[in-house]
Amino acid sequence: MGAYKEPHGGELKNLYLPAEEAEAEKRAAREFASWDLTERQLCDIELLLNGAFSPLDGFLDKADYDSVVEKMRLSSGVLWPIPITLDVSEEFAKSIQSGDRIALRDLEGVIIATLDVGDVWTPDKDAETQGVYGTTDETHPAIHYLRNIANPVYVGGRLRGVEAPIHYDFKHLRNSPAELRERFRKLGWRKVVAFQTRNPMHRAHQELTLRAAFDVEANLLIHPVVGMTKPGDVDHFTRVRCYEHLLGRYPEQTTMLSLLPLAMRMGGPRETLWHAIIRKNYGCTHLIVGRDHAGPGKDSRGDDFYGPYDAQELLKEHEEELDISMVPFRMMVYAENRAQYVPVDETGDADHILNISGTELRRRLAEGLDIPDWFSFPDVVAELRRTHPPRHKQGFTVFFTGLSGSGKSTIANALMVKLMEAGGRAISLLDGDIVRKNLSSELGFSREHRDLNIRRIGYVASEITKNGGIAICAPIAPYALTRRIVRDMISPLGGFIEIHVSTPLEICEDRDRKGLYAKARAGIIKEFTGISDPYEVPENAEMVIDTASISPDLAAHRIMLKLEAMGFLR
Numbered sequence: 010m011g012a013y014k015e016p017h018g019g020e021l022k023n024l025y026l027p028a029e030e031a032e033a034e035k036r037a038a039r040e041f042a043s044w045d046l047t048e049r050q051l052c053d054i055e056l057l058l059n060g061a062f063s064p065l066d067g068f069l070d071k072a073d074y075d076s077v078v079e080k081m082r083l084s085s086g087v088l089w090p091i092p093i094t095l096d097v098s099e100e101f102a103k104s105i106q107s108g109d110r111i112a113l114r115d116l117e118g119v120i121i122a123t124l125d126v127g128d129v130w131t132p133d134k135d136a137e138t139q140g141v142y143g144t145t146d147e148t149h150p151a152i153h154y155l156r157n158i159a160n161p162v163y164v165g166g167r168l169r170g171v172e173a174p175i176h177y178d179f180k181h182l183r184n185s186p187a188e189l190r191e192r193f194r195k196l197g198w199r200k201v202v203a204f205q206t207r208n209p210m211h212r213a214h215q216e217l218t219l220r221a222a223f224d225v226e227a228n229l230l231i232h233p234v235v236g237m238t239k240p241g242d243v244d245h246f247t248r249v250r251c252y253e254h255l256l257g258r259y260p261e262q263t264t265m266l267s268l269l270p271l272a273m274r275m276g277g278p279r280e281t282l283w284h285a286i287i288r289k290n291y292g293c294t295h296l297i298v299g300r301d302h303a304g305p306g307k308d309s310r311g312d313d314f315y316g317p318y319d320a321q322e323l324l325k326e327h328e329e330e331l332d333i334s335m336v337p338f339r340m341m342v343y344a345e346n347r348a349q350y351v352p353v354d355e356t357g358d359a360d361h362i363l364n365i366s367g368t369e370l371r372r373r374l375a376e377g378l379d380i381p382d383w384f385s386f387p388d389v390v391a392e393l394r395r396t397h398p399p400r401h402k403q404g405f406t407v408f409f410t411g412l413s414g415s416g417k418s419t420i421a422n423a424l425m426v427k428l429m430e431a432g433g434r435a436i437s438l439l440d441g442d443i444v445r446k447n448l449s450s451e452l453g454f455s456r457e458h459r460d461l462n463i464r465r466i467g468y469v470a471s472e473i474t475k476n477g478g479i480a481i482c483a484p485i486a487p488y489a490l491t492r493r494i495v496r497d498m499i500s501p502l503g504g505f506i507e508i509h510v511s512t513p514l515e516i517c518e519d520r521d522r523k524g525l526y527a528k529a530r531a532g533i534i535k536e537f538t539g540i541s542d543p544y545e546v547p548e549n550a551e552m553v554i555d556t557a558s559i560s561p562d563l564a565a566h567r568i569m570l571k572l573e574a575m576g577f578l579r
């Protein structure tokens with residue numbers, strides 16, 4: 010292996026214009042067609058501009074994109090596993106053409122870069138998901154993103170950076186590849202092993218990183234991802250405070266912490282190669298890779314998307330070419346009888362192994378239970394407890410879905426009253442009719458309008474949940490995808506309990522309290538759910554209630570019991 014100086018695939022890129030040129034470009038760009046970058050694009054562009062994605066000098070053009078999808082290489086032959094693409098709306102795509110220069114802005118409208126438009130094309134997303142991730146199963150976060158969140162048209166082209174994306178947090182821990190290389194050089198760190206993580210670190214992680222650094226006689230870079238990780242992960246603010254506590258516990262002058270604003274795709278083996286290339290660009294010589302590195306979790310049938318060692322094998326195959334070495338992650342376990350951590354392959358029958366899984370840790374936090382010192386450091390645990398209070402102190406959303414007349418509003422009301430009787434919590438009811446009057450009065454019942462309506466409800470409920478309140482929502486919410494988006498939005502902030510009020514259509518129609526079904530049958534009301542518009546039955550609701558067989562009072566009582574069992578009520 011060579012020294013860390015040569016970056017991947019040529020020189021280390023720096024796509025920022027010199028200060029004066031940047032000013033002139035920024036002024037000129039005010040007149041250009043302009044695209045507001047999405048959260049993911051902002052992560053990508055930061056790493057393109059600062060050279061972390063060297064040798065890329067912009068968003069992929071079609072030939073490079075096709076080649077990356079199919080062969081994992083740019084058309085020049087350089088290894089590059091993940092397509093870095095600028096996805097835009099059809100409307101915006103129609104307003105530009107190859108040869109134009111466009112402005113790319115951040116969420117506040119600041120121009121970050123200009124792009125010389127190369128190819129503009131509509132990708133075959135199925136081919137992309139199959140080629141890059143080996144699947145079209147939407148349970149995979151990257152597939153879900155590509156199909157349901159990413160825009161339909163791609164724009165390739167070279168970038169000119171005029172302003173680095175702004176971060177207000179942890180400035181002292183953010184470094185470009187050139188800065189990190191310079192720090193390593195100054196400190197005389199010739200060999201650096203990087204540890205990639207999207208989770209809080211505990212004693213086992215410290216043991217394994219120390220051991221990895223010791224084994225290859227390298228210094229250690231803790232290089233956590235703070236861009237976009239897997240939905241449901243611990244937020245980066247909490248994690249970084251945890252890492253800072255941990256940092257003081259490494260032997261002096263051995264270890265550095267730096268943050269990586271990467272948008273992960275959870276792409277398993279291909280993503281592992283990408284992580285290695287990025288670390289190489291940051292000046293590292295080694296990368297620790299564990300079991301199921303950057304794995305996306307289970308697929309829709311409950312199986313793993315990738316084999317547990319696929320990532321390690323793929324990197325092994327290419328480590329020579331990338332000139333970065335893999336350090337296989339040695340699973341560390343706590344042997345109570347020895348009062349120390351040991352690699353799992355060095356334990357025997359005589360050892361008494363203790364373990365707390367990620368799920369068990371979340372349970373202990375949620376229920377306010379003990380987290381022992383052998384597992385983590387007290388200041389790390391205290392930090393986690395600050396942002397993960399026990400469930401009965403967290404906010405939550407009860408999200409009813411079901412046909413018109415199924416009994417959603419009645420049960421929602423009964424539940425609200427019972428929660429008020431229990432007391433001590435702020436409760437907001439976002440009933441379908443109330444929302445349509447106050448939040449969505451201009452909307453109709455097309456798919457587009459229903460989705461917008463539900464997203465608004467989800468947004469309000471997420472704010473209430475985040476601030477420790479209780480939101481009770483009772484819209485029809487007929488589409489599974491929109492319900493999933495709302496779930497993903499709220500789950501990281503507190504509880505999300507979806508309740509399918511499954512009262513059959515015949516009964517809803519028979520009740521016809523508002524006379525709407527009769528009008529729908531007569532064709533007076535169009536797009537009526539269940540009659541002339543679809544209702545997609547939930548597959549993963551926390552509860553199913555059929556009001557044909559139980560009263561609203563009993564239904565609300567059962568929900569109270571469920572909330573209690575889940576720990577949300579004391």
Ligand code: PPS
Nearest residue numbers: 413414441454459462484485486487535536537538
């Ligand atoms: S959605 O699909 O979730 O946005 O619908 P929602 O906001 O819950 O609004 C449903 C209420 O609007 C009345 N209504 C209709 N429902 C369904 N389809 C059509 N075309 C329609 N037109 C009006 C109806 O009273 C619904 O109230 P509920 O309480 O569900 O009966």
